Each structure stands twice: as C-alpha cells, then as structure tokens.
Amino acid sequence: MSILKIDGVTKRYANHTALDNVSFDIPQGCIFGLLGPNGAGKTSLIRIITQITGADSGEIYFKGEKLRPSHIKDMGYLPEERGLYKKMKVGEQLLYLAQLKGLTKDEAIARIKEWVARFEIKEWMNKHIEDLSKGMQQKVQFMATVMHQPSLIILDEPFSGFDPINANLIKDEILRLRDNGATIIFSTHRMESVEELCDNIALINRSRKVLDGPVREIKDTYKTDTYQVIGNGQLLITSPDFEVLEQHDNHGVFRASIRLLDGASPNDLLRYLIQRVEVHSFVELVPSINDIFIRKVKETYHA
Amino acid sequence: MHKIWLIIQREYLTRVRKKSFIIMTFLTPLLLAAFMVIPAWLATISDSEDVVMVLDESGLFADKLESREDLKIIPIAAGSLEQAKVAYQETDYTALLHIPQLDLDKPEGIRLYSKKNTSLQVKFRLENMLEKEIESQRFMASGIDRDMLNKMKANITMTTVNLSERGERDSNVWVTSGAGIIGAVIIYFFIFLYGVQIMRGVIEEKTNRIVEVMISSVKPFQLMMGKIVGIAGVGLTQFLLWVVLSAIVVSGVQAAFDIKPAPTPIEQMQSGRAMATGEEESPETEESSQQNTLSEVSSAISNLNFPLLLGSFLFYFLGGYLLYGSLFGAIGAAVDNETDTQQFMFPITIPLIISFIMSYTVVIQNPDGPVAFWMSIIPFTSPIVMMVRIPFGVPASELLLSMGLLILGFIFTTWIASRIYRVGILMYGKKINYKELSKWLFYRV
Incomplete structure (x- = not known):
C-alpha cells in the first residue's frame, strides 16, 4: 500500500x-x-x-x-x-x-x-x-x-x-x-x-x-559480484572463473578485489582461495547509492 | 477562516505586547500634554518679568503709560539719557524706553534700549501703547472725541451659511476645513506608519526563513491578509488609546494647572487675520467678538455631520490602509532586506504625498473644484482628499462612487499584491526589478 x-x-x-x-x-x-x-x-x-x-x-x-x-x-x-x-x-x-x-x-x-x-x-x-x-x-x-x-x-x-x-x-x-x-x-x-x-x-x-x-x-541489481579478500600468502589467480581487479602485496600480506565471472558463486572463490592462501577477510563489495547514482547517470548520458 | 483568525491574533498580540508599542502609546499623550503645558507655562514666566523703565522727555506720556499685569512701567522722574542708561545698567529690568522731545505730526526718535534682545511681544505692546496715546492726542488736537470715535467704529465678522436641501446651516470655514484636515492627516500617517510595519513583518518572515514553514500550513494569501488585518487592529488600538488617554491627560492637566488650552490653530489664524488687517480693537469689542467667535465655532462644530464624518473617516481610514497595506506587503515579499525597498517604495509614496500636499492647498481652497473632485474619486488619492472634502458637503452620489471605487481599488491592489507575494516569499538572493515583478503577476503557481 x-x-x-x-x-x-x-x-x-x-x-x-x-x-x-x-x-x-x-x-x-x-x-x-x-x-x-x-x-x-x-x-x-x-x-x-x-x-x-x-x-x-x-x-x-x-x-x-x-x-x-x-x-x-x-x-x-x-x-x-x-x-x-x-x-x-x-x-x-x-x-x-x-x-x-x-x-x-x-x-x-x-x-x-x-x-x-x-x-x-x-x-x-x-x-x-x-x-x-x-x-x-x-x-x-x-x-x-x-x-x-x-x-x-x-x-x-x-x-x-x-x-x-x-x-x-x-x-x-x-x-x-x-x-x-x-x-x-x-x-x-x-x-x-x-x-x-x-x-x-x-x-x-x-x-x-x-x-x-x-x-x-x-x-542487488547493481552489485558487481566483487569481493574484497585480505590474507597471507602469494596470491596468484589463474582460474578463468575469477577476475582480479586490483591487488596489493605487502610483506606477504595481500589485499585484492576479485570479480566472479560466469555464474561462479562466492563459495567457489572461497574454496579456490583456501587451497592456496590463508584468508583473513572476505567481504562483498556492495556499491554505495552514490556509486549507483553515478553509474546510472553515466548510463543515461551514454544511452 | 480559523487559520486566518489565528494569524491575525498572532500579528496583533506580538505587536501590542512589544515594549515600543506600549511606550509609544503612553508617551504620545504625555508629549501632547507637554506641548500644551509648556508654552502656557513659559508664557506665564516671561510675562511676569517684563519691566520697562521709561524716560519721557516730551512729557506727552506722563501718567498715560500704565502698568499692566505682565508689563510693568517705571517712569523715571528726570535726568539725562546718559544717567538713565547708567541707572538701567544697574537693574535687571527688561528694557529702557527713551522718548525724546516729540513732534506729534512726526513722532520720531523713540528708542528702546535693552541688555538682551527684547522680545517682539514687548516691542509690539509698547509701540501699540505709544501709538494709541499719540492717536488720542491727535484726536484731541483736531477736536475729535475718542469715545465718540469708538462708537462709530464698525466691527464685522461674516457668518457663512450653507444653503442645501436640508435648509440653512451656519458653517464656519475654519472649523470645516480643520475637521477635514485632521482626518486626512491621521489617515496619511496611519497608512505610512502601519504600511511600513506590514512590509517589515513580511521581510522579517523572509529573513527568519519561517515563511516556507508557514505556507506549508496556510495559503500565502491567508498569511498576507492575516498580517494586514492584524496590523490594522494594532493601529486602531493605538489610535483609540491615544484618543482616550489624550482626553484624560489633557483634562487632568487642565484641572491640575488651571490653564486655558493653548489657542487652537483656528483661533491663531483668526488672531493672525485680525493682526494682518491692522485693526485696532478696543478691549470690550475684542472680548465680545472673541466670545462671538467661540460660540460660532462651537455652533459650527455642532453643525458638522458627525455620524457621516466619523463613518466616512473609518471607511477611508481602513480602505486607504488596506489599499496601500497590501502593496507594502508585496514590496516586503519582493525584496530580501529593507535597504532594497527604496525603488519600490517610491511609486507608492508619491500618490500619498501628492494627495497630502494637494489636500491642504488646492482642495481646501476649492473643495468642489475639478482637482478636488478627481482626486477624491481616484482610489489612490481618495482616502486623504475625500476626508478634506466631506465636511464641506459632498453629494451622496460622489461619495458612493468614491467609496465603491476604493473598494474596487483595494480588491485590485490585493490581487496584484497576492500574486507578487506568493512568488516573492519563496525567492531568495535575487535582485528584483519591475520587469521581473510584472512577470510574477501571471505566473502559474
């Protein structure tokens, strides 16, 4: 109502x-x-x-x-x-x-x-x-x-x-x-x-x-299936299911933004990571309203 | 209706409770009383002090110049002018009058010595006394008896009479014009004083940023009219309080000091007129003519059509205020602060000032002339000009036409004002010109 x-x-x-x-x-x-x-x-x-x-x-x-x-x-x-x-x-x-x-x-x-x-x-x-x-x-x-x-x-x-x-x-x-x-x-x-x-x-x-x-x-509509991961170890992603958008390494500690591709689930990514590195933090990167707004405005201009 | 009533109440109460309102309301009658008392009081002081030494070398005026209650004459028995001057220097008398040997046909060389500047009044009175004395001496010389002359003297005051369908009525031009002018002056000041208050009130609401809060509850028109009516109430209250308090204070002062009221403008004009003609009136005729005038004035006053006068005063008082008040409100809405009001105030004040000036010049001289007629018909000038005309008698048809047009004028200005108001109160930080204003009239809001 x-x-x-x-x-x-x-x-x-x-x-x-x-x-x-x-x-x-x-x-x-x-x-x-x-x-x-x-x-x-x-x-x-x-x-x-x-x-x-x-x-x-x-x-x-x-x-x-x-x-x-x-x-x-x-x-x-x-x-x-x-x-x-x-x-x-x-x-x-x-x-x-x-x-x-x-x-x-x-x-x-x-x-x-x-x-x-x-x-x-x-x-x-x-x-x-x-x-x-x-x-x-x-x-x-x-x-x-x-x-x-x-x-x-x-x-x-x-x-x-x-x-x-x-x-x-x-x-x-x-x-x-x-x-x-x-x-x-x-x-x-x-x-x-x-x-x-x-x-x-x-x-x-x-x-x-x-x-x-x-x-x-x-x-939900505007989320990009991107996750931020922080952990210990040498992170090198070779799987075609995931795309690394950004990665920083610092004395064995890494921080990376990773996007899921083609129907991969967060759990798939987590499983993949656990086999290779030590995960400290795993957070979904949710777009802020501000981000959505900017994206939407850009879309309408380009359209 | 309920909301407008709430607004009226607020506008009224917040203003009536202000210190400035209370002070103004009580101070003005006191000032009025002071204006009455102080001149009378000053007159009594200075009058009692005038003492004039007289050295009469001609011998013509010996014993003839008599002391009056407020002008004392001290004759000097003998001696030269130099001696008299020295003697005068030692006193604190007002002046020393020296009359040399005189030729009655050519009285010259009379001098008045004084330490300070003598008042004109003293000078005139002494001249008057001397002139009178010289005249009677001349009459004597040519064998005319003074008493005989007085009997022959004529003294005329014309009584003006209005001829109308209702029959003859005594009228007194001074009373009639006075009644009208007083009404016009009050209306003029009322429109200005309280019109500006409306404007300030609107500006205050704008600068306080309360206006949008308000108009989310009430219509802009309600807010504007509530303010105008509320302030009219304040004005009427103040006016009535002034009338009542002045009456109390004046009668109180009169009782306490036992003084006659200061001469009214009418009496002053009349005495001025008497003086201008250089007419020499003996005390008796003066007194009787004054009584005559007084009774004439009071009869003229009672002859004024008070119900009509009061009724139309209230009508033009409110009508004029409402006509201009809404325009003042519109100015307040169009600007952000008081310094910006000048350019818009100008066209509003011009008709007011012109009608005020015209009313005591052209209109009062010819209350039935074309200027008076047109200005009393046009709504922007009629509240002031018609008030001046009414005591002289205005045909009912003209009065009704003028009143009807004033109502139409009020509706018209209120319409314009409300169009400007509703746009203006939500407009900040923009310099407004006339072109912009005229666009607002036709905005769809």
Whole structure:
C-alpha cells in the first residue's frame, strides 16, 4: 500500500523544467530517500506534494485520494529554508504552529507537554527563540514539524545545519516515528548520509527520475559480484572463473578485489582461495547509492 | 477562516505586547500634554518679568503709560539719557524706553534700549501703547472725541451659511476645513506608519526563513491578509488609546494647572487675520467678538455631520490602509532586506504625498473644484482628499462612487499584491526589478 503515488508530474518555470514526467510510489510506513544533486528538482517536487505550488500536469494521490488542501494537516514539512519567529516564546510558537496545523488549543498543549518531557526542555518554554542556541532551535523546529502527528513527514535536507549530537537524536526520533506508523521522506543531495536509514529511494537527476525502488533490490541489481579478500600468502589467480581487479602485496600480506565471472558463486572463490592462501577477510563489495547514482547517470548520458 | 483568525491574533498580540508599542502609546499623550503645558507655562514666566523703565522727555506720556499685569512701567522722574542708561545698567529690568522731545505730526526718535534682545511681544505692546496715546492726542488736537470715535467704529465678522436641501446651516470655514484636515492627516500617517510595519513583518518572515514553514500550513494569501488585518487592529488600538488617554491627560492637566488650552490653530489664524488687517480693537469689542467667535465655532462644530464624518473617516481610514497595506506587503515579499525597498517604495509614496500636499492647498481652497473632485474619486488619492472634502458637503452620489471605487481599488491592489507575494516569499538572493515583478503577476503557481 503506497501512501503517496506520484503520477507523471511535470513542473515548468519560466526558463527551465523543474520536473519532467516524474512517477514513483512511496510505500506506507517506510523511510523514503528522495535523492539527487542540487537543482535536480527535489524541492520542486516536495513543494508540489505540500501544495505550496501546483504541478503543470500529472497527479499526486495521497492515501489513494487526489491531493487536496485537507491533506495538509496530515503532513509535516521541514523545509530546507527553515526558521522560527525570533521574538516569540518557544511555547507560544509551538502552540501557534500546531494550531495552524488544525489541532485545537487543548490538543496542542497536551502534545507540547509530551514532547517537552521527551526532549527534557521544560525550562525553555518561556524563552524567546532568539535566546536559544542553534541546536535548541533545531529541536524546536523538529518538534513543530511532527507535533500534529502527521502520517507523512517530509524532511528537506534534514541534517544540514544540525550538529552531530542533535542529528543522532533526530535520527532516533525518525526511527521511532516510523515504528509508530508514520512515513518519512528524506530529501538530500548527500546520499551517503541517509543510506543506512532509507528503506526505499528514488533518484532524481536533471528533473527526471533516474531510478527508484527498495534499497536492497537496487543494490542487488547493481552489485558487481566483487569481493574484497585480505590474507597471507602469494596470491596468484589463474582460474578463468575469477577476475582480479586490483591487488596489493605487502610483506606477504595481500589485499585484492576479485570479480566472479560466469555464474561462479562466492563459495567457489572461497574454496579456490583456501587451497592456496590463508584468508583473513572476505567481504562483498556492495556499491554505495552514490556509486549507483553515478553509474546510472553515466548510463543515461551514454544511452 | 480559523487559520486566518489565528494569524491575525498572532500579528496583533506580538505587536501590542512589544515594549515600543506600549511606550509609544503612553508617551504620545504625555508629549501632547507637554506641548500644551509648556508654552502656557513659559508664557506665564516671561510675562511676569517684563519691566520697562521709561524716560519721557516730551512729557506727552506722563501718567498715560500704565502698568499692566505682565508689563510693568517705571517712569523715571528726570535726568539725562546718559544717567538713565547708567541707572538701567544697574537693574535687571527688561528694557529702557527713551522718548525724546516729540513732534506729534512726526513722532520720531523713540528708542528702546535693552541688555538682551527684547522680545517682539514687548516691542509690539509698547509701540501699540505709544501709538494709541499719540492717536488720542491727535484726536484731541483736531477736536475729535475718542469715545465718540469708538462708537462709530464698525466691527464685522461674516457668518457663512450653507444653503442645501436640508435648509440653512451656519458653517464656519475654519472649523470645516480643520475637521477635514485632521482626518486626512491621521489617515496619511496611519497608512505610512502601519504600511511600513506590514512590509517589515513580511521581510522579517523572509529573513527568519519561517515563511516556507508557514505556507506549508496556510495559503500565502491567508498569511498576507492575516498580517494586514492584524496590523490594522494594532493601529486602531493605538489610535483609540491615544484618543482616550489624550482626553484624560489633557483634562487632568487642565484641572491640575488651571490653564486655558493653548489657542487652537483656528483661533491663531483668526488672531493672525485680525493682526494682518491692522485693526485696532478696543478691549470690550475684542472680548465680545472673541466670545462671538467661540460660540460660532462651537455652533459650527455642532453643525458638522458627525455620524457621516466619523463613518466616512473609518471607511477611508481602513480602505486607504488596506489599499496601500497590501502593496507594502508585496514590496516586503519582493525584496530580501529593507535597504532594497527604496525603488519600490517610491511609486507608492508619491500618490500619498501628492494627495497630502494637494489636500491642504488646492482642495481646501476649492473643495468642489475639478482637482478636488478627481482626486477624491481616484482610489489612490481618495482616502486623504475625500476626508478634506466631506465636511464641506459632498453629494451622496460622489461619495458612493468614491467609496465603491476604493473598494474596487483595494480588491485590485490585493490581487496584484497576492500574486507578487506568493512568488516573492519563496525567492531568495535575487535582485528584483519591475520587469521581473510584472512577470510574477501571471505566473502559474
């Protein structure tokens, strides 16, 4: 079941096309990475999902329904350009933003108390935003995004500007929210930062979707059957089933990247090695999302 | 609707609770009171100090120059001018008046010596006294009785009367124009002060980068209108508080110091007019004419159509503010910081300033002329100009036309502003020019 279905969305601005017939699904309850370099069209797509702008053509379905204004209160959006009213007190600000998301005053107050207890920030409530440290402001900002318990949370470059401690705190919160049933969309150009978190991804480049699907499947598709082996001995591979891509020898210790050819299995390679050398380490070289992205982009250019 | 109401509340409350708002609200009536009290107080001080020594060598004015309560005359019995000067130097009197031997037909050579510059007031009063005395002496010489002359003197103040379908009503030009000008001035300043506040508010949201957070919850139009209405509320609150507090402070001051209010501009103009004609009024006629004027003024005030005046004041007050307010909001959205606003502020401030200047020159002189008519119909100038015209009486059809156009104008500027606003608030780091702005009007968002 997909919470969000993006169907042929196109968005043009005066001088350029921001999104060109982009389609993909976002499954319910997953952490979804919307990845691509700067200017690829990620923010444009998010602004269409959050109904800040409209698509020129194409449709978006939220929980099976065409997107409409009432869906807004079921989404939480942390934009890349984010901030708070500096002269407002933390408590007032949270109350205001929560009420704008459709919570009643009583509900909002109850939620704020809950989050204040979790983040242990009771003493901040009467401080002005401008008196808080950057890290504290970021926490408040995150609270404001998820306060109304949206089922879809969209975070645009969520870790830019977060210090490592807060970034980890936010990561834990995101996982907790996912476990409670929310779907989270991460949008970032720093692909390595979200690789470990994402269940599914979509890659966007130059306003087109390049690739999408579950991370595991994508990695399976793009794995090159290459293994890294470290061990003792003189390694000399003569079998036609294996190809040595790279090899370093250093005082009897070797490190080599070996690719399996023509249906050979990892166990075949391991058996072959054990007969000749002493193996200390045997690891599959899995391509990073970044590698896959670069490969995919190259493919599309050459094609 | 609920969201707009939340926005209005926030905009209103954060501003009303600001220290600067509270200080301005309470300080202004106090300043007003100070303006009232200080001149009156200063007048009482300086008046009591004026003492003039008089050396009368002609003998014509002996005993004739009498001390008044705030101008004391000390005649010097005899002696030369040099002696008198020396004597004067030893005192701290205001001045020494020297009257040499005089020819009544050609009174020349009268001198006023003083250590500091004498005030004009003292000089005028002394001249006045001397002139009067010389005149009566001349009358005597030519056999005319002063009392007889006073009886013959005529003093006319014309009472202007409005002829309309509703019958004759006394009108007083000064009161009428005063009422209009006050309304126009308030509207002018209100639009400027609070229009700029809208602009600042929008820029603040942009620079704080909260705007995208906001518009993921509310429509840009709601955000803009909420801000405009909220700030209008702040302005109205401040205005009402000023009226109430000023009334309290002024009446309190009057009770405490027992002073008459400083002459109103109307009275000053009238006394100025009297002075200009060089008319010599005897104290009695002066007083009675003043009473006459006062009763005339109060009757003129009561003759003003207050419900109409107040009603249209509120209408033009809000209408003008909303018309310009949304444009100020659009400017705020188009720029990144306040220094970039100048080029866009210019075309907005020009019609305001022109209508303000025209209203107390051309319009007030000819409130039914073509300039006044057109400027009170065009929405960009009508809030100020029409306010000046209304006390003089404006046909209902013209008033309705002007009001209707103002509403249309407001809808038009708000449409333009909201188009610019929705694009501008998400635009950072780009210098905007008019060509770019006009493109935004037709962007599909």
